[in-house]
Amino acid sequence: MNINREYLAIAVGYLLVILYIAFINNAVINIILVLILLFVHLQVYTQFKKRLSQEKDTSVNKLQSRLEKTKRLQEEMAERFFSLSQSFGSGLLLVDEDGIIQYVNTDMTNYFGEIELDQDYQKVHTVDELHEFINKAYLIEAPMRKQVRHQGRSYDLISTPIFEANIFKGALILAHDITALKHAEEYQKRFTADVSHELRTPLSAIKGFGEILSRDGISADEQAEFIQLIRKEADRMEILLKDLTEISKLDRVDYELEKEQVSIQSLIEETVGVLKPRIKEKQLQVHVDIEDVNLDIDKNRMKQVLLNIIKNALSYTDEGSITITGNKEENRYKIAISDTGIGIKEEDFDKIFKRFYRVDKARSRDTGGSGLGLSISKNAVMKHGGTIHVSSALDQGTTFTIYLPL
Template sequence: MKTLYVRIILTFMLVALVSGIIAFLFSNLYYHAKLKEYNEEKIKEIANEIVYLYENSNGMDIHEFLTSVANMNFQLYLVDQNMVGQQFGDPFRQYELDESIIQSVLDGHTYHGISKFKSNLFVTGFFKDDLKNSIGVPVKVDGVNEALFVRPNVEKQFGEMRIIFSLILGLTFFISMVLIVVFATFLVRPIKRLTKATRKIASGNYEFTLDSHRSDEIGALAKDFERMAKSLKKLDEMRQEFVSNVSHEIQSPLTSIKGFTKAIRSKMVSEEEADHYLAIIEKETSRLSSLSKQLLMLSSLDKEVKAVNKSSFRLDEQIREVVLLTEWEWSKKSIKIELDLPELVIKADKQLLFQVWMNLLTNSIKFTEEDGSIYINATVDEDIIVTVRDTGIGISEEELSQIFDRFYMGDKSRNRTKSGSGLGLSVVKKIVDLHEGSISVTSEIGSGTEFSVRLPR
């Protein structure tokens, strides 16, 4: 398979070749359309001037005269009344000419051969030195008309110019080839670096440098590639951290369940202690169940296994239902819940939106201290806007841009004392996106956090 470097050079050569052919064809067409008649008129004037000079030369020998004219870079052909021709100067390439044309010139008419001469597109008529491509005029020799055919000797008149133009074209093509080889190296070099960087990323190495300071498309590609690499590195780190966190989240309740189960089976604990241990086992089981549900839901949404099944329902009633289901959690911390929910009917996936409000509310309860407050209200403009605001510990400005990233756990010291997997807000964001809505967050450390969900009506 040809490399990009070779492809660039071959493409340039093809472009140069095609451009040269097209330029030649258009130049030839321009000659036939614009310059041929002008060229013929100019040569006809020269031929008439030759005849005039001879006929006023006081009996100069015609052969001597025409030889002198031919030495001034002209091709001449003289035909007498017996159709016998004589060449002066360099010979014509072809002498084929109908006798009727020669006879017409002998009868005193002018032969316009240049305008009538036809050549194919790949041969420029200007340089075709055929007898047909000439001007024929009558000339009186010893009182008798003879036919004189005239055309300039282009090879001698413009031979040096043709060499110069050929050198210019040849050197232009050669120098262009050298320059394209050099410049192609600079064009391909950043792409090679991108290829090497891709291989490094594939092997798990995110440390590399690219020329991202260029202001062209390559520079833009390098910048985007670096951003992608940073995102992949960050995602990889978050995945590793997630595995560690989830392993801890799973191992910790399993250890508790195992220990308390052994204690109960040993019959060495009182009935009151056994009930207490069973309550702990139930709580830890709920934690494991919640974690598995979040993982399965996120995986389902990512693979689009779960379709958005829209139906009309009362949104305000759904949010109140979520508040009632979490009553034990917020009442245990003496958290005050304030609702401002007008009657709202929305067409959406009821099960998925239920998960949105459940995740947002449990998140607020989790990070709101005792005797705090949570405010839930809904408004309507072009869309339906649901706001969940709490007076909790807040989120730092650095974390706000990452809280919707899956596996993100935020402040590690905080999360050691708060259960969670870092998936709840990722699930919320994914569900809102599937409904073609948006979610935003504002927060201040120590003052609380506010989530605003905007959904199409």
């Protein structure tokens, strides 16, 4: 707009001079006017040229600034993408329309070995499962999914094709480590099978005794005996269902202990008091030696732990004694429960805390145990930030040791 005005001013100036020269016949004045006009024109032209140059420089600078800003944004986006892909928690590989690997993150190389960039995917020296998956994803140009195993771990491979204007431009390959999920699925299957088996045993017994009772010619004494057996199996089922409920609670991630300050001596004496009838029945001696402290614990949970372990000691000790000690040891509190029972084989030490595992299955059935007591105890102790250990010798006895934070 400013440039057009300057052109107009120059044109008007020329027009006025021409008109003046046309009507005034004074050569000197005419020459002076022409010189003045030329001078003004030269000044205007110089300013005009200078302004054009400045505006051009300004436009170039603005364009350059925009280009630099765009470049910085692209670099920042690339850095963010790289950072995100490296901390993605899954493997990532990008192959273009020519089959050349353009990008691979650290997780992918950790999963399947070193993969070089800018090479044909068919030359990748990695596991066969990954190579076959990339090959198929590249050829069919469609989404794919497959689970593979490599070096003892399980991976979920996902391929997503990349299109631009309906033209295939490559494929993005993702690899998720699903080993933990597979273990959880396997554990769930085993757990379900174990529960089914544990429930089937008492149910079969109850059904069998019920059929016998329905027959004619059963004496009153036999009826009383079978009814007692049915009650015993029903009690086993009740204990099992109760323990399964406890297991499910402790397995929950959001489960919170109801902690309070508890005298450990009072808790142990209270627990032993509950078991006095059984102790008297088995004619065993119970020795308690406790250094009393107040611990920040869930009283009911820890009482359950102590009950489970002392009940085990009573079940597997026919003569002798049970000793319960407690004392501070550095920054933790140690509780040891020892018996003079039948003992446990060393190869069973790691197994006894597993669910439904029984060292002596026959004796466990007689005592009505569910096979979940020690597993529940370990989970409860771990929820408190503690640990539980076992030591034993055959025909000499067993000691369970619990460590809790002070």
